[in-house]
Amino acid sequence: MKGTAKRGTLRASAPRDRASLxxxxxxxxxxxxSxxxxxxxxxxxxxxxxRFLHWLARAGFASWQMLPVGPVGEGNSPYSSR
Known part of the structure; x- marks a missing residue:
């Protein structure tokens, strides 16, 4: 996903298929x-x-991949989310 900062807003777009990459x-x-x-x-x-997305864009990064996002499990660990 590519984030583009413009006048305080963030926009995200993703290609419809891998071939378009x-x-x-x-x-x-x-x-x-977390x-x-x-x-x-x-x-x-x-x-x-x-702030992180703005930094990524300024640094020339094209994507931010997040691990699965859900309620965290025991010990507030995202790796044991339900």
Whole structure:
């Protein structure tokens, strides 16, 4: 998914099929939202996520892949989500 920042808004678009990706190389990041800063012990998709997306765009990254997002399991671990 590619995020583009424009006048304080974020837009996301994804290709409809893998063939449209082409063979052009690009860089991305795998990061769970709980790794971001937030008001609670774990992060969320709030202001810190928006700052992170803006940073990714400025740094030339093309995608942010998130691990499965759901209610966290025991110990607030996203890896044991239900």
């Amino acid at each position: 082409g063979s052009r190389r690009r860089a991305g990041v795998l990061l769970h939202p 790794s971001l800063d937030g008001p609670d012990p774990i992060g969320d998709i709030g202001p810190a996520a928006h």
